[in-house]
Amino acid sequence: MDHGNVGGLGFLAPAPGRKGLLSWIGTTDHKRIGLLYMGCVGFMFFCGAALGMILRLKLMTPGSTLVGPQTYNAMFTLHGVIMIFLVVIPSIPASLGNILLPLQIGAEDVSFPRLNLFSWWLYVLGATLAVVSIFTGSGAPDTGWTFYVPFSERTTTNVSLAVTAVTILGFSSILTGLNFVTTIHRLRAPGMTWTRLPLFVWSLYATAWIQVLATPILGITLVLVFAERVLNLGLFDPGRGGDPLLYQHLFWIYSHPAVYIMVLPAMGVISDIIPVFARKNIFGYKMIAFSSLAIAFAGSLVWAHHMFTSGMSDTAVLVFSFLTFIVAIPSAIKVFNWVSTLYKGSISVEPPLLFSLGFIFMFSVGGLTGLVQGAAGTDIHVHDTYFIVGHFHYVIFGGTGLGMFAALHFWLPKIFGRMYDRGVAKLSFWIILVGMNVLYFPMFILGLEGLPRRYYDYLPKYAHGQVLSTIGSWILAVGLVIMFANLYRGMRRGPLAGDNPWGAATLEWTTSSPPPTNNFEVEPVVTHGPYDFRGVARHE
């Protein structure tokens, strides 16, 4: 076995025995599996983004242009399914979480390395089926990513295969969660107490619990849809004696917690990055760790805020509206703590910090507009309009997306041992930030003016906002291309980054870049907290 950092390639060096492709798709090394995920997620992100660009291009002009209405329906469905289930949910936990969790707690690998590989294979299987569902059967699914009944049970498009794919993806997510919970409980290095865990690990822990507890409900629900389509049962379809609201309950019992699967890991990333670039201990460590768990728990109590106009009982509307406001509290705790950490810090504005600040801004806009929707009265007005589309793109793309980009700029030098061009990274950040806001902010106004979402055509009075939004999508695309090109170039040909380019204090920075196959030469012993920078210097 090779424990050393041969040729400075660490775990990236060809391992003895298996060669080439097989040493990747058959690996049990959590770092390699993480990179497999990263590659797949990156590819799917490209596909989803391309679909989004085409949708935006169509929406620039009213009337029948570019694509037909049926194609349009299929395209927004695919855009949603790909982005939610294949990109955002696995993005941070399955790729960077996989790579960093064992490194951050001083372990050699996750608890169940083979199960980890199996999760990735399930992901690949699910992704393949999702793609196959587009081209087989009688037409690509056209239901929206939410698969609402009764339409999803009556449409002749290939919904059966699509829900099968999503169920399989769900299992991949559950198994990753299970692996992470076990790893965090059992494999912490000596001295790594619960209050010395990096906050990224805490956020992965909370996320993993949601994955384990909530995802089975999605699986069961979609199996029921499948069964109803194939066996003609009467579970959800009122025409066959079913209850369509039951479907909405079950779907959102998973899918609201799922939005926290998406955003919690990003919050963890931000909590890890900010202290490093403020050279200060994090403000309120315990509150941030606790608020992750609080979000995970409270987030499972609010699902029916997606159903205020669905015809459920008024009592339920009242109760869920109230509960929704409670979730905002732990989210706000985090935002205030990040800002307090920056206060009087000695701040160095490096790319990871910029992306983190972008996260805070975008997440705040998204979270506050969430409250507009959480209040039942105002939601009656904005439900199913572009306001909602604005809201979730701010939280998901502005939040999770920027969080992922921050994480890439922070940790890629660790993973590949090479540094990208920081000037270009900053430039790309500003272009992306401007692009996102030009793209998504007009949606709030369009929504308040009453433009419904998922409509192929619109009245001429909405044209201005639509054009502006489409221009935003071009700015954003330019920024993304620059950013990814810069990261890719850095990863391949950038100058060597050194073991600890940012002067961070968590364990992953104590090993070499890239880390060796077994992560650490000797088992680390932890003697200080994750944000205790005394005696930690930058090594470039």
Add this chain to the structure above:
Amino acid sequence: MSHAQNESGSHPLSYRFLAAIWAALLTLTALTIFAARIDLGFFNVVAALGIASIKSSLVIFFFMHLKYENRTIKTMVLVAFVVLAICIGLTFFDVGFRR
């Protein structure tokens, strides 16, 4: 490390005991069918869920050895059930009050 090693496996259960649990499960299944045939109104659901909970408890505690696990594992399983109970419970704010 902070947790004791997993001790399951060191508590072999006798066939007799396992058979008794199995018999209890079958009896409860019969009870479910019986309860579904009489009209208790809203309480039909309560009865069905109640019996199902007892059955799953038996499976989890004895067949799956939860009874012999440490506190951490027990708490984790409990959390899962509390969340499930809350999800089902909150749904009744809709179902129970629909007009």
